[in-house]
Amino acid sequence: MKISVVGGGPGGLYFALLTKKRRPDIEVELYEQNRADDTFGFGVVFSDDTLDEFLGADPETYELIRDHFAYWTDMIVEQRGLRSIVAGNGFAGCGRMALLQILQRRCKDVGVKLNFAARVEIEQIETDFADSDIIVDAGGINSPIRERYSENFGAEITETRNKFVWLGSTCSLDGFTFFFKETEHGIICAHTYQYEAGHSTWVIETTPECWLASGYGDLSEEENARALEDVFKDELNGHPLIVNRSLWRNFPTIKCESWHHKNIVLLGDCKATAHWSIGSGTKLAMECAAALSDAVVQNGANIEAAFSAYEAKRRTPIEITQHNAQVSLRWFENMPIHWNKTGEAFVFSCMSRAKSITWDNLKLRDPAFLEKFEIEYYQRFIGTKTEGIALSKPTPMFMPLSLRSMTIPNRVAMAPMAQYCAVDGMPQPWHFSHYSSRAVGGVGLIFTEMTCPTPDARITDGCTGLWSEAQQRAWQELVEFIHNSTSTKIAMQLGHAGRKGSTKAPADGMDMPKDSDNWPIYSASPIPYIEDTSAIPIELDQAKMDEILNSFVQAGKRADAAGFDMLELHCAHGYLLASFLSPLTNQRLDQYGGTIENRLRYPLEVFKAVRAMWPENKPMSVRLSSCDWAEGGLTLDDLEVICKAFKGAGVDIIHASSGETVKWQKPTWGRMWQTPFAEHIKQHVGIPTIAVGDITKPEQINTIIADERADICALGRPHLNDAFFTRKAAGHYGVENQSWPSQLHSGRYQLFREAEKDNEKLLDLSIKARPDLRHDKKT
Numbered sequence: 001m002k003i004s005v006v007g008g009g010p011g012g013l014y015f016a017l018l019t020k021k022r023r024p025d026i027e028v029e030l031y032e033q034n035r036a037d038d039t040f041g042f043g044v045v046f047s048d049d050t051l052d053e054f055l056g057a058d059p060e061t062y063e064l065i066r067d068h069f070a071y072w073t074d075m076i077v078e079q080r081g082l083r084s085i086v087a088g089n090g091f092a093g094c095g096r097m098a099l100l101q102i103l104q105r106r107c108k109d110v111g112v113k114l115n116f117a118a119r120v121e122i123e124q125i126e127t128d129f130a131d132s133d134i135i136v137d138a139g140g141i142n143s144p145i146r147e148r149y150s151e152n153f154g155a156e157i158t159e160t161r162n163k164f165v166w167l168g169s170t171c172s173l174d175g176f177t178f179f180f181k182e183t184e185h186g187i188i189c190a191h192t193y194q195y196e197a198g199h200s201t202w203v204i205e206t207t208p209e210c211w212l213a214s215g216y217g218d219l220s221e222e223e224n225a226r227a228l229e230d231v232f233k234d235e236l237n238g239h240p241l242i243v244n245r246s247l248w249r250n251f252p253t254i255k256c257e258s259w260h261h262k263n264i265v266l267l268g269d270c271k272a273t274a275h276w277s278i279g280s281g282t283k284l285a286m287e288c289a290a291a292l293s294d295a296v297v298q299n300g301a302n303i304e305a306a307f308s309a310y311e312a313k314r315r316t317p318i319e320i321t322q323h324n325a326q327v328s329l330r331w332f333e334n335m336p337i338h339w340n341k342t343g344e345a346f347v348f349s350c351m352s353r354a355k356s357i358t359w360d361n362l363k364l365r366d367p368a369f370l371e372k373f374e375i376e377y378y379q380r381f382i383g384t385k386t387e388g389i390a391l392s393k394p395t396p397m398f399m400p401l402s403l404r405s406m407t408i409p410n411r412v413a414m415a416p417m418a419q420y421c422a423v424d425g426m427p428q429p430w431h432f433s434h435y436s437s438r439a440v441g442g443v444g445l446i447f448t449e450m451t452c453p454t455p456d457a458r459i460t461d462g463c464t465g466l467w468s469e470a471q472q473r474a475w476q477e478l479v480e481f482i483h484n485s486t487s488t489k490i491a492m493q494l495g496h497a498g499r500k501g502s503t504k505a506p507a508d509g510m511d512m513p514k515d516s517d518n519w520p521i522y523s524a525s526p527i528p529y530i531e532d533t534s535a536i537p538i539e540l541d542q543a544k545m546d547e548i549l550n551s552f553v554q555a556g557k558r559a560d561a562a563g564f565d566m567l568e569l570h571c572a573h574g575y576l577l578a579s580f581l582s583p584l585t586n587q588r589l590d591q592y593g594g595t596i597e598n599r600l601r602y603p604l605e606v607f608k609a610v611r612a613m614w615p616e617n618k619p620m621s622v623r624l625s626s627c628d629w630a631e632g633g634l635t636l637d638d639l640e641v642i643c644k645a646f647k648g649a650g651v652d653i654i655h656a657s658s659g660e661t662v663k664w665q666k667p668t669w670g671r672m673w674q675t676p677f678a679e680h681i682k683q684h685v686g687i688p689t690i691a692v693g694d695i696t697k698p699e700q701i702n703t704i705i706a707d708e709r710a711d712i713c714a715l716g717r718p719h720l721n722d723a724f725f726t727r728k729a730a731g732h733y734g735v736e737n738q739s740w741p742s743q744l745h746s747g748r749y750q751l752f753r754e755a756e757k758d759n760e761k762l763l764d765l766s767i768k769a770r771p772d773l774r775h776d777k778k779t
């Protein structure tokens with residue numbers, strides 16, 4: 001068997017070494033266009049866990065790497081003269097040159113044939129490599145092989161916004177340090193770490209606006225280094241910045257639908273990149289090299305089986321890391337906005353940017369840091385009406401929030417979740433039990449499911465309504481129970497299904513039209529939701545628009561009479577009002593179509609009419625699909641225009657959901673995946689927001705609220721699973737400021753006692769799991 005490896009970076013070399021070592025009978029030959037001692041860049045970073053894997057895969061390589069690296073446990077953030085240290089991390093830095101030389105040496109030891117200064121031209125693949133059983137493409141970001149077969153691999157490359165340059169220095173550093181500097185043109189950040197004695201990596205990045213205004217694009221490599229030395233002169237402490245093909249670039253995010261084509265298999269950066277702000281490119285390339293090598297060793301000549309096993313093992317971890325890296329890089333793209341945060345708040349924001357580091361996680365890593373953050377955080381309440389919060393420090397999740405005259409006791413909301421079991425729009429005993437049990441469970445604010453102002457506004461026969469006296473009374477009974485028994489507040493969500501109406505309950509066929517007794521459906525434009533399946537909606541004319549607007553006002557009046565504390569207008573998920581907002585569903589030629597100002601005209605008219613009726617002292621929210629996850633859909637600029645208009649019309653808080661506009665959407669799901677929209681609206685429009693979507697843990701809520709990404713977190717599915725989510729979280733944090741129904745008092749005592757014991761156990765485990773310097777030779 002013969003394997004040709006194209007590319008002698010960490011990925012290609014590690015694969016060649018591990019494969020040849022275990023299968024000396026296989027001919028493994030590697031081609032690298034550079035000479036053996038050429039390299040770009042300076043250092044690379046590995047975590048403790050990655051080093052554990054290296055130890056398992058090839059102890060000899062591990063030992064050699066270990067001889068060379070610098071080890072640290074502190075992350076340091078420096079900004080505006082404040083140096084904050086967050087302990088409890090475990091990382092090793094190693095020179096890229098040293099790493100490549102170690103891998104080259106090990107390749108030679110085991111008998112890999114290495115060819116340097118040997119660039120592989122794409123034509124050679126079909127000629128010189130015709131006898132190779134496997135061709136491993138480890139050619140990095142610009143791999144010509146991936147380029148040539150781009151369509152077969154389904155390759156997608158997107159350039160990210162910020163500019164960055166990779167430099168080195170002789171300056172020594174204590175730990176991984178982020179240096180943030182404010183220049184006259186904007187914020188510049190240096191991501192720095194020492195990778196061996198007297199050598200450090202300096203990856204410097206900034207926004208395109210700051211880069212352009214600073215004129216860096218007009219400077220030579222050397223001139224750039226001198227200019228950046230000037231920016232970081234205090235931090236460099238007299239040391240120079242060293243260049244090595246140090247050119248400003250935009251980071252390309254690479255994704256491939258398939259990692260193999262015929263006998264060619266992709267490895268490392270050429271198939272998938274993860275932004276270096278989470279420091280994992282080399283680690284990922286080497287972990288994939290180990291997985292590909294295992295698959296080849298185990299499957300021998302059955303290359304199809306080998307490639308499938310490799311992809312099955314690595315695709316999910318790669319996609320998770322890519323997603324985390326994407327979230328992290330967005331934080332750096334938004335540096336100018338985060339700069340509004342000062343002191344430890346800025347540090348908290350930077351540290352918690354990539355989802356895995358949360359409130360609880362920081363508390364376990366470095367309790368002293370979190371304590372400093374909390375002291376600063378609660379300072380803002382001193383001298384205010386809610387000064388008590390500064391003393392009780394309930395964690396951000398358990399701070400009350402006032403909107404007009406409504407005060408909710410904590411920042412947890414139950415998201416609107418259709419139950420599809422109403423009868424003729426009438427809430428059933430199920431609804432009473434469902435909502436009241438969540439209120440008893442301590443949630444701060446409940447949103448009802450989308451409730452419809454008329455029968456023909458419903459999605460399904462099972463949707464709740466608010467067009468009759470009887471419905472009003474049923475809702476009132478629920479509201480009164482909640483008010484009399486708990487401190488939870490309750491909001492009515494009013495919505496009209498539009499083109500998604502007259503369908504079956506999801507259990508009988510999601511979005512499928514009813515088999516009989518259909519009612520006419522309406523939308524901004526006559527475009528069916530599912531081509532050739534859904535009914536074609538009638539384009540709304542002025543008379544019908546007026547009628548629907550009036551029905552919202554009438555239902556709003558009933559909601560007020562039923563005692564609801566708040567009203568939400570559903571303008572999301574492709575329903576009637578949302579169908580006006582998105583260019584994908586609104587193709588009208590009148591004053592309600594075209595520009596975003598026109599498209600939002602009708603939803604705004606409805607909002608204004610309802611707001612005029614709704615009591616002045618009660619708040620209102622609007623739920624929006626912040627984007628359509630589909631080409632040609634709503635843009636972030638559109639979203640800002642919409643939010644500003646609603647803010648001007650008296651909306652108190654924006655509920656930032658997304659998608660469901662078109663059936664062919666392609667959302668990027670993940671933990672807290674829609675929170676960036678809530679944050680964007682809050683920061684750019686200056687209005688409180690509700691974050692929703694895969695927020696499943698109290699520590700995530702604390703992180704989101706503490707970092708001011710949103711003001712409330714709404715949880716849908718987690719509340720289906722656990723009515724007592726909020727009370728349990730209060731027990732976990734030992735928070736005393738929540739009211740507790742007297743009937744539950746004896747349970748409360750047990751909850752707090754057990755939570756305290758659980759926390760002690762967790763702390764003990766985390767102390768044991770802390771970096772033990774196990775990979776550090778110096779200890």
Ligand SMILES: Cc1cc2nc3c(=O)[nH]c(=O)nc-3n(C[C@H](O)[C@H](O)[C@H](O)COP(=O)(O)OP(=O)(O)OC[C@H]3O[C@@H](n4cnc5c(N)ncnc54)[C@H](O)[C@@H]3O)c2cc1C
Nearest residue numbers: 007009010011033045120139140166268269281282283285
């Ligand atoms: C600024 C920056 C900072 C980074 N910091 C870190 C970090 O701290 N930690 C970390 O783990 N990762 C970091 N990375 C990422 C890391 O450098 C890469 O993810 C890693 O090197 C990928 O390894 P690879 O083997 O896939 O590709 P590469 O290392 O890019 O190697 C590809 C090799 O293929 C060769 N080649 C290409 N085409 C041909 C051809 N036709 N014929 C022959 N040879 C060819 C190239 O010369 C190159 O040597 C950083 C990256 C950047 C850009």
Ligand SMILES: Cc1cc2nc3c(=O)[nH]c(=O)nc-3n(C[C@H](O)[C@H](O)[C@H](O)COP(=O)(O)O)c2cc1C
Nearest residue numbers: 415416417418449450692693694695715716717718
């Ligand atoms: C079964 C179901 C019913 C839903 N009903 C509504 C609804 O009536 N109104 C609405 O705005 N969103 C509705 N949603 C969306 C949720 O409010 C929420 O945004 C979504 O479930 C994501 O949050 P989660 O990850 O916490 O579940 C529904 C979602 C599900 C799964």
